[in-house]
Amino acid sequence: MKYLITLLLGLAVGVTMAAGLLYVNPLAIDSGQVLAEADDVFGFDSPLTGELAFASDGLSRLTSHPSGVPDLWETAIVKSALSVIALKDSTGVPVGVASRVSYPAETTELLTTGVLLNDDWLVSLPDSGSFFVTSQANWWPFLKETVIPIWYFGQPWSGSSAIDPTIGPDSSGHAIVTGATGEFVGRFGNATEHYDVREFDTQVGPSQLAAELRVAWRNE
Amino acid sequence: MLKATFIGGLILGFAATLSAAGFYPWVDHLRVESRTQVLPNGGRQENFFIRLPVDQIATVGSAELAPGAAAFPADLALPEPLADASIRVDHFKVRDAMGEVVGVGSRHHVGLADGAAAVWSISLPSRGAVQLVGRTGSDQISSALARAGYVAGTPWDGTVEVSLGDGNTRTGILVGGSGEFTPLTGTFLERWQITGVDAAGRLQGTIELNTTSSLAQ
Numbered sequence: 001m002k003y004l005i006t007l008l009l010g011l012a013v014g015v016t017m018a019a020g021l022l023y024v025n026p027l028a029i030d031s032g033q034v035l036a037e038a039d040d041v042f043g044f045d046s047p048l049t050g051e052l053a054f055a056s057d058g059l060s061r062l063t064s065h066p067s068g069v070p071d072l073w074e075t076a077i078v079k080s081a082l083s084v085i086a087l088k089d090s091t092g093v094p095v096g097v098a099s100r101v102s103y104p105a106e107t108t109e110l111l112t113t114g115v116l117l118n119d120d121w122l123v124s125l126p127d128s129g130s131f132f133v134t135s136q137a138n139w140w141p142f143l144k145e146t147v148i149p150i151w152y153f154g155q156p157w158s159g160s161s162a163i164d165p166t167i168g169p170d171s172s173g174h175a176i177v178t179g180a181t182g183e184f185v186g187r188f189g190n191a192t193e194h195y196d197v198r199e200f201d202t203q204v205g206p207s208q209l210a211a212e213l214r215v216a217w218r219n220e
Numbered sequence: 221m222l223k224a225t226f227i228g229g230l231i232l233g234f235a236a237t238l239s240a241a242g243f244y245p246w247v248d249h250l251r252v253e254s255r256t257q258v259l260p261n262g263g264r265q266e267n268f269f270i271r272l273p274v275d276q277i278a279t280v281g282s283a284e285l286a287p288g289a290a291a292f293p294a295d296l297a298l299p300e301p302l303a304d305a306s307i308r309v310d311h312f313k314v315r316d317a318m319g320e321v322v323g324v325g326s327r328h329h330v331g332l333a334d335g336a337a338a339v340w341s342i343s344l345p346s347r348g349a350v351q352l353v354g355r356t357g358s359d360q361i362s363s364a365l366a367r368a369g370y371v372a373g374t375p376w377d378g379t380v381e382v383s384l385g386d387g388n389t390r391t392g393i394l395v396g397g398s399g400e401f402t403p404l405t406g407t408f409l410e411r412w413q414i415t416g417v418d419a420a421g422r423l424q425g426t427i428e429l430n431t432t433s434s435l436a437q
Contacts, residue, residue, distance in 0.1 A: 003225050010229020017230070018237030053278040053296055055311070068293030069278050074313065074321035076250045080345055082311055082324055084278055086299050094299040097281075097309050099326035101343035104247040111242030120349040120398065122341040124328040126305035130339045132351050134398045169398065178395060180353045181330065181337040 023144065028114045031141045032166040032173055035192045038214035042087035042096065042123075046209045052097075053084040061204045079103055087123065087213065096125035098213070105136060114140030116167075119175075119193075121213075129182020133191050133213070135175035137165035150202055157200040166192040177215055189217040249346035255317035263406065263434040268342065270312040270325065270427040273418075277324070281308030282331075292422065306331025312427070314342050329356075338384065338391070338410065340429070348399015350431065352408050354392025356384040361412055376417045384410040394433050406433030 022028075044050060055064045057078045058071030072080050080103040087096040098121055105116035121133035142163050149155040170176050170190055179187035192214050199208035256266045279292040282305065290308075291297060298305070307330050314323040323344035330337055340352040357363075361382050370376040385391040394406040409430040416424035 003222065006222050006225045007229040010226040010231075011233035013226075014230040014233025014235075015237045016233075018234045018241075022238070022241050052280060052298070053311075055277050066293055066295060068295075070276075070313075072277075072313070072324065076252055076320070076322045077313065077324055077345060079247070079249065080324055080343065082277060082326075084280070084309065084311065086302070094301050097298065097302065097307060097328070099309055099311060099328070099341065101324045101326065101341070101349070103249070103343065103345040106245070106247045106249065106346075108247045109242050109244070110246065111238060118343075118345075118398070120326075120341050120343045122326045122328055122339060124307055124309070124330045124339070126302065126307045126330065127332065129332060130328050130330055130337065130353075132341060132395075132397075134349065178351065180339045180351070180395070182332045 022110055025111070027112050028110070028140055031164045032138065032192060034164045034166075034194050035174060035190060035214045035216050037216060039189075039217050040215040041090060042098075042213045042215070043090070043092065044085045044087055044098070044211045044213065046206050046211075049207060051083050051085050053082075055082040056080075077103075087125075096123060096128075098123045110140075114138040115143055117165075121175075123213075125182075127182075129184045130180040131184040131187075131215075132178045132180060133175050133215075134169060134178070135166055135191065135193065136168040137193065138167045139165055141165075146197070146200065147205065150200060157202075161197050163195040163197065164192065165195070177217070187217050189215055191215045251346040252316060252320055252322045254347070259432065263432050265430070265432050267317050267431070268323075268325070268429040269315045269317070269319070270429075271315065271319075272414075272425050272427065273422045275313040275315070275321075276422070277311040277313060279308070279310045281329070282306055290421075294420070306336075314344075314429075340410075341397075342429075344399075348401045349397040350401045350404075351395045351397040352392060352410075352429070352431070353395055354384060354408065354410055355386070356391065356410075360384055361414070365414060365417070370417055372421070375419045378415070380412075380414045382412045382414075384412070390430075390432075394431055396436070401433075403435050404433040405436045406431060408432070 083100045085098040086094045089095045101120045108116045117137045119135040124130040174190035177189040194212040196210045197206045201207040256264045280296045310327040312325045314325040316322045325342040338354045343349045364382045368380045390407040391410040411428045414425040
């Protein structure tokens with residue numbers, strides 16, 4: 001009996017040590033890099049306060065809104081979230097609308113990559129046209145440094161934090177932009193997302209943030 | 221012996237946890253069997269369906285670009301500088317040929333100098349995203365409904381079928397996407413079958429997206 005208890009004790013210590021190592025894991029991919037030069041920079045707000053509409057599974061901390069938007073409860077899409085976003089220019093004036101469908105990437109693993117999220121953007125600017133952005137983001141640094149300490153360890157919000165989550169899928173580490181209509185037809189480029197979290201609600205997450213979608217078009 | 225047992229347990233727990241972190245499928249979206257058909261010319265055909273009104277998630281934008289209510293939910297609105305813009309965005313749950321929900325679709329209908337375009341991004345979490353770019357008249361569906369007797373603001377029953385595009389070609393092109401759709405190109409046909417409009421302006425019926433694709437050369 002004492003050997004069994006000793007074995008279980010050893011297992012528990014081993015699991016705890018490994019979990020601690022994973023938490024500070026130096027092998028996991030770090031944050032992405034923001035595009036140094038961008039042709040277009042679109043600002044947007046927190047999904048809590050600034051989005052036109054949001055849909056999720058209905059069970060997560062961030063619920064679907066406004067009232068009447070149905071939850072994404074079906075099994076094949078239950079881990080997905082839809083954000084309908086007003087995009088602003090540098091002066092804060094809305095200039096377009098974006099639809100972003102986000103879902104965890106099946107390449108997520110906690111040893112060498114992190115918590116990866118796929119984002120499929122469809123962006124439209126009235127009179128100008130539409131383009132697609134295919135993005136993959138690593139949210140593990142933000143989860144590790146901000147979300148887990150506040151939500152699970154009861155630590156206070158330490159103040160503003162900047163996040164550059166985009167890591168692909170382009171080999172350059174940026175998102176892929178594909179022009180669709182209007183002045184964007186036949187054009188390709190890269191994009192990154194940047195977030196400045198300014199307030200963090202202990203119940204639902206980032207309540208005030210300034211976010212950017214930076215787009216650089218390639219000359220082809 | 222106790223010491224060896226403890227160290228053995230520790231190593232086992234440590235290794236098992238790291239292995240699980242690296243190899244456990246932390247994200248495994250339900251993969252619904254793809255309902256595709258291989259065409260005689262070597263391409264493949266896959267149809268997606270949207271059942272209205274149950275699959276509607278959110279709609280906002282110009283009422284001129286599509287029939288029915290300008291917004292769903294009704295209090296959804298674009299911010300002021302965009303309120304009069306020629307743009308309408310729809311979001312739907314997307315079903316396969318067996319009627320099972322397999323994805324989330326975004327449709328942007330934008331008025332341009334040379335006509336209107338309807339662009340789709342359909343995200344299928346287990347497979348990737350498929351991107352569609354179509355040309356359409358700005359009021360093709362509204363005109364067909366009006367010809368069938370629909371008057372805005374009043375309930376209507378009947379059947380109207382509209383295939384978007386110029387009538388001679390399919391609605392537009394499939395430009396690829398992400399995941400398994402990355403290497404594909406093709407065409408698609410967007411067909412609306414409307415069987416009613418309720419008092420609130422919500423459409424009843426089916427939107428069908430008929431895609432034909434093959435590997436890009």
